[in-house]
Amino acid sequence: MRHTGAATKENIVDAAIFLFNTKGFAGTSIREIAEKANANIAHISYYFKGKNGLLEYLVSKFYEDYLCVIEQCLEQCLESPKECLKKVIKDILYYQFNNQMLARFVHREVTLDSTLIRQVMTTYLAKEKYYFHKLLEHGIKAKELKKVDIAHFLAYLKSILNMPFLQPQYLYEVLHINPYEEYFVKQYHQQIISWLEQILFAKKEEAIRLGACHLLK
Amino acid sequence: MRHTGAATKENIVDAAIFLFNTKGFAGTSIREIAEKANANIAHISYYFKGKNGLLEYLVSKFYEDYLCVIEQCLEQCLESPKECLKKVIKDILYYQFNNQMLARFVHREVTLDSTLIRQVMTTYLAKEKYYFHKLLEHGIKAKELKKVDIAHFLAYLKSILNMPFLQPQYLYEVLHINPYEEYFVKQYHQQIISWLEQILFAKKEEAIRLGACHLLK
Amino acid sequence: MRHTGAATKENIVDAAIFLFNTKGFAGTSIREIAEKANANIAHISYYFKGKNGLLEYLVSKFYEDYLCVIEQCLEQCLESPKECLKKVIKDILYYQFNNQMLARFVHREVTLDSTLIRQVMTTYLAKEKYYFHKLLEHGIKAKELKKVDIAHFLAYLKSILNMPFLQPQYLYEVLHINPYEEYFVKQYHQQIISWLEQILFAKKEEAIRLGACHLLK
Amino acid sequence: MRHTGAATKENIVDAAIFLFNTKGFAGTSIREIAEKANANIAHISYYFKGKNGLLEYLVSKFYEDYLCVIEQCLEQCLESPKECLKKVIKDILYYQFNNQMLARFVHREVTLDSTLIRQVMTTYLAKEKYYFHKLLEHGIKAKELKKVDIAHFLAYLKSILNMPFLQPQYLYEVLHINPYEEYFVKQYHQQIISWLEQILFAKKEEAIRLGACHLLK
DNA sequence: TATGAATGAGTGTTCATTCAT
DNA sequence: GATGAATGAACACTCATTCAT
Numbered sequence: 001m002r003h004t005g006a007a008t009k010e011n012i013v014d015a016a017i018f019l020f021n022t023k024g025f026a027g028t029s030i031r032e033i034a035e036k037a038n039a040n041i042a043h044i045s046y047y048f049k050g051k052n053g054l055l056e057y058l059v060s061k062f063y064e065d066y067l068c069v070i071e072q073c074l075e076q077c078l079e080s081p082k083e084c085l086k087k088v089i090k091d092i093l094y095y096q097f098n099n100q101m102l103a104r105f106v107h108r109e110v111t112l113d114s115t116l117i118r119q120v121m122t123t124y125l126a127k128e129k130y131y132f133h134k135l136l137e138h139g140i141k142a143k144e145l146k147k148v149d150i151a152h153f154l155a156y157l158k159s160i161l162n163m164p165f166l167q168p169q170y171l172y173e174v175l176h177i178n179p180y181e182e183y184f185v186k187q188y189h190q191q192i193i194s195w196l197e198q199i200l201f202a203k204k205e206e207a208i209r210l211g212a213c214h215l216l217k
Numbered sequence: 218m219r220h221t222g223a224a225t226k227e228n229i230v231d232a233a234i235f236l237f238n239t240k241g242f243a244g245t246s247i248r249e250i251a252e253k254a255n256a257n258i259a260h261i262s263y264y265f266k267g268k269n270g271l272l273e274y275l276v277s278k279f280y281e282d283y284l285c286v287i288e289q290c291l292e293q294c295l296e297s298p299k300e301c302l303k304k305v306i307k308d309i310l311y312y313q314f315n316n317q318m319l320a321r322f323v324h325r326e327v328t329l330d331s332t333l334i335r336q337v338m339t340t341y342l343a344k345e346k347y348y349f350h351k352l353l354e355h356g357i358k359a360k361e362l363k364k365v366d367i368a369h370f371l372a373y374l375k376s377i378l379n380m381p382f383l384q385p386q387y388l389y390e391v392l393h394i395n396p397y398e399e400y401f402v403k404q405y406h407q408q409i410i411s412w413l414e415q416i417l418f419a420k421k422e423e424a425i426r427l428g429a430c431h432l433l434k
Numbered sequence: 435m436r437h438t439g440a441a442t443k444e445n446i447v448d449a450a451i452f453l454f455n456t457k458g459f460a461g462t463s464i465r466e467i468a469e470k471a472n473a474n475i476a477h478i479s480y481y482f483k484g485k486n487g488l489l490e491y492l493v494s495k496f497y498e499d500y501l502c503v504i505e506q507c508l509e510q511c512l513e514s515p516k517e518c519l520k521k522v523i524k525d526i527l528y529y530q531f532n533n534q535m536l537a538r539f540v541h542r543e544v545t546l547d548s549t550l551i552r553q554v555m556t557t558y559l560a561k562e563k564y565y566f567h568k569l570l571e572h573g574i575k576a577k578e579l580k581k582v583d584i585a586h587f588l589a590y591l592k593s594i595l596n597m598p599f600l601q602p603q604y605l606y607e608v609l610h611i612n613p614y615e616e617y618f619v620k621q622y623h624q625q626i627i628s629w630l631e632q633i634l635f636a637k638k639e640e641a642i643r644l645g646a647c648h649l650l651k
Numbered sequence: 652m653r654h655t656g657a658a659t660k661e662n663i664v665d666a667a668i669f670l671f672n673t674k675g676f677a678g679t680s681i682r683e684i685a686e687k688a689n690a691n692i693a694h695i696s697y698y699f700k701g702k703n704g705l706l707e708y709l710v711s712k713f714y715e716d717y718l719c720v721i722e723q724c725l726e727q728c729l730e731s732p733k734e735c736l737k738k739v740i741k742d743i744l745y746y747q748f749n750n751q752m753l754a755r756f757v758h759r760e761v762t763l764d765s766t767l768i769r770q771v772m773t774t775y776l777a778k779e780k781y782y783f784h785k786l787l788e789h790g791i792k793a794k795e796l797k798k799v800d801i802a803h804f805l806a807y808l809k810s811i812l813n814m815p816f817l818q819p820q821y822l823y824e825v826l827h828i829n830p831y832e833e834y835f836v837k838q839y840h841q842q843i844i845s846w847l848e849q850i851l852f853a854k855k856e857e858a859i860r861l862g863a864c865h866l867l868k
Numbered sequence: 869t870a871t872g873a874a875t876g877a878g879t880g881t882t883c884a885t886t887c888a889t
Numbered sequence: 890g891a892t893g894a895a896t897g898a899a900c901a902c903t904c905a906t907t908c909a910t
Contacts, residue, residue, distance in 0.1 A: 008870095022330045026243035030905065040871055045906060052905095104328060111325045111383055113239045118390070125391045151392040152408050158387070159380035160373055166328055170375070173335070174342045175368045191369050198415045225895090247880065257896050262881060269880095442874090456764045460677035464901065474875055479902060486901095542762045545755065545817055547673045552824070559825045585826045586842050592821070593814035594807060600762055604809070607769070608776045609802045625803050632849045659891095681884065691892055696885060 009047050011037035016054055021101035025055055025109055055109070056116060062099065062106045063124035069095045070131050081139035088135070089161065089196075090189055096165045097185045103165040129154060146202050153200065160195070164188060226264050228254035233271055238318035242272055242326055272326070273333060279316065279323045280341035286312045287348050298356035305352070306378065306413075307406055313382045314402045320382040346371060362417050370417070377412070381405060443481050445471035450488055455535035459489055459543055489543070490550060496533065496540045497558035503529045504565050515573035522569070523595065523630075524623055530599045531619045537599040563588060579634050587634065594629070598622060660698050662688035667705055672752035676706055676760055706760070707767060713750065713757045714775035720746045721782050732790035739786070740812065740847075741840055747816045748836045754816040780805060796851050804851065811846070815839060 015037035019028040030051050034041040048054040069091045077084030096103040110117055132154055139145035164171055164179045171177040178184055232253035236245040247268050251258040265271040286308045294301030313320040327334055349371055356362035381388055381396045388394040395401055449470035453462040464485050468475040482488040503525045511518030530537040544551055566588055573579035598605055598613045605611040612618055666688035670679040681702050685692040699705040720742045728735030747754040761768055783805055790796035815822055815830045822828040829835055 108328045121390045159376040163376035545759045593810040597810035
């Protein structure tokens with residue numbers, strides 16, 4: 001049986017994502033991938049220049065699309081920084097939800113020490129940080145956002161944005177939250193917004209109320 | 218040359234933690250561990266019943282000590298749930314800080330799908346959840362804590378408690394925060410407390426102030 | 435240097451037969467086989483799915499050809515059961531003689547307790563027994579053969595058919611019979627026929643003679 | 652728990668016989684033996700000078716007792732060579748029946764090529780051959796036995812004497828004869844005697860009858 | 869371009885033995 | 890004398906990759 005190159009490549013990608021997600025990169029052999037993809041073992045080296053090439057391909061794919069999502073947001077968002085941040089958060093959540101297996105695998109693999117990972121750090125995550133940094137800065141200047149420590153806040157934001165996709169089994173089996181159905185993202189999104197309302201977003205009402213109080217004195 | 222068992226065993230554990238932390242469990246060979254530990258390869262199977270036995274040993278060790286930390290807190294904390302929660306958070310942070318490599322490795326490995334992980338989930342993490350659940354419930358009843366969705370809050374809390382230890386290189390290389398020096402924990406601890414003040418802890422002052430305001434009307 | 439598959443495979447089979455014959459299956463390592471066959475160690479797993487696969491292959495090969503020999507005999511033998519039996523015995527002897535090393539190894543290995551052996555028992559040896567049983571029954575019915583206990587006779591026949599190939603060194607070193615040269619088979623074959631003449635084959639002459647005696651009375 | 656040396660040694664011997672019988676010498680590890688014998692692994696090297704020492708011990712034990720059986724027979728047998736031969740055969744059968752596992756293991760191991768086996772050949776089996784040879788020679792001289800080729804007859808005799816103990820599973824599973832119960836030995840013994848009556852023992856009756864016939868002419 | 873065959877390095881594990889106690 | 894710990898060699902096997910076709 002002959003496969004068209006494109007289909008085979010796609011099959012390999014899908015199989016790799018599934019297996020890397022489940023068993024980790026180092027814990028998966030290209031034999032397993034080829035078998036699951038109904039492809040020849042040599043295809044992997046052929047298309048992706050080896051197992052590591054496949055890893056690079058998938059990680060890059062994830063982060064490139066990821067950055068695309070952010071960039072599209074930033075382009076469209078001509079409104080306030082706050083609304084823009086809200087949209088970015090929502091889009092990132094849905095992007096990760098729609099690529100759950102890839103997301104889990106990449107987020108896990110990114111915790112290792114390797115040259116590939118260092119590259120990712122300086123290429124994609126630095127860029128991501130830049131976007132967020134700019135957005136937050138603007139928001140703070142515009143007094144839409146509280147004066148928070150940006151670095152710490154980013155650590156905070158990243159951790160809650162990634163957590164459900166890095167540890168879905170914890171949510172599912174321990175907390176009895178099902179992160180695989182769409183209802184979850186909606187709910188989790190609202191939750192994050194609610195947290196940000198308290199932590200990040202400057203509260204106009206309170207300001208007004210306080211002002212009112214002050215006036216009464 | 219004969220080594221004493223205890224020292225060799227400890228060397229293996231240390232080497233394994235270091236290497237698993239750096240390269241992942243599947244990415245590390247027992248030969249590397251033995252070499253780094255200046256031990257015989259057979260020692261690993263001898264002491265830990267194979268590579269998987271070593272994994273189980275380390276994961277169990279981490280979580281047992283982890284639960285110990287929580288349990289000791291709960292025993293000592295006869296004060297308010299809120300203060301108890303604060304102490305638990307602080308102790309967990311410092312426990313993870315003092316076992317950074319082990320923590321990173323375990324948190325990463327726990328994102329895989331395997332029977333070992335499932336055991337950990339149902340054994341240790343279920344217990345941890347139980348402790349937190351009880352604490353939060355009490356706090357909410359006592360009106361020291363806001364009425365939050367406990368499951369979602371736990372996801373939130375866990376993610377920010379673990380994040381710096383799971384992804385220290387992100388902090389270090391992207392955010393330029395150094396998570397390896399003690400100053401970081403102190404700061405991060407305060408940060409978390411500050412977040413919780415806004416999200417979880419019922420604000421007495423505000424209540425009073427609001428009350429005062431009300432009186433003024 | 436690349437070897438053609440067929441040649442390498444054959445080399446492995448030959449080396450394995452030689453070494454298993456000499457040192458036994460469990461006493462031979464695949465390294466030795468690969469070395470003797472001038473093949474890569476991985477070839478053995480590659481061609482035969484592991485050492486056990488190689489064992490199964492050899493045992494099956496032996497018994498399949500063995501049964502073939504018997505079946506061909508039975509097909510051709512349209513004469514008397516007695517003559518057919520004689521031919522089967524001769525062909526089995528020569529088949530084993532021509533595959534001495536394989537025969538010794540298989541006969542030895544078949545004395546172990548394992549699932550493989552049990553399969554052989556129920557697959558090949560049961561079939562062999564069926565053929566012999568049928569043949570003997572016919573012969574007995576036709577009064578060409580004496581009324582012997584078939585099961586016991588089969589045990590007897592098998593033991594003398596296999597013995598020289600299972601224990602050639604006993605013949606050679608203790609009895610000073612050389613079972614490796616063709617002269618031996620010829621002689622041993624005659625010997626067996628002579629034994630069967632006395633034990634199994636109904637003696638026409640005697641019957642006649644006795645009859646004659648009887649007439650004389 | 653301390654074992655007395657003698658008991659431990661016996662346990663090891665029993666365990667070794669059982670396991671060697673089942674899985675073969677090379678297929679059994681001293682760990683398994685020690686475990687089954689509830690003994691320390693070091694005991695085996697300690698008592699028997701290693702695994703090979705244990706092998707030698709068991710093989711020697713088997714053949715020494717085996718020769719003892721024959722020698723006792725020969726001493727007691729002051730009657731005719733024929734009756735003596737009958738008794739030897741019976742005693743050998745029962746000796747092997749009473750040491751089934753050891754017999755199977757030794758008979759199997761003796762089909763290998765090794766220096767140990769060569770020693771056994773020249774030490775015990777040569778002696779056995781000598782006894783049988785003498786006995787047969789006497790019998791033939793005394794015209795109690797037919798003039799048979801002694802070497803071939805010995806091969807024949809050995810094969811039928813050993814077969815049920817070397818391949819009990821063939822008897823059991825293929826021929827549906829149970830070689831493990833005492834009834835079998837009795838029956839098999841009679842069978843052998845019956846075969847020998849036809850092959851080896853000079854037939855007085857026939858001689859007489861023939862003579863009678865001759866007279867009648 | 870696509871692929872089955874081939875490969876040597878590397879995997880985790882088990883081995884029989886030795887040694888200090 | 891008896892034994893638990895220690896050991897290096899060997900085990901069967903799988904790995905990712907390469908190569909000729």
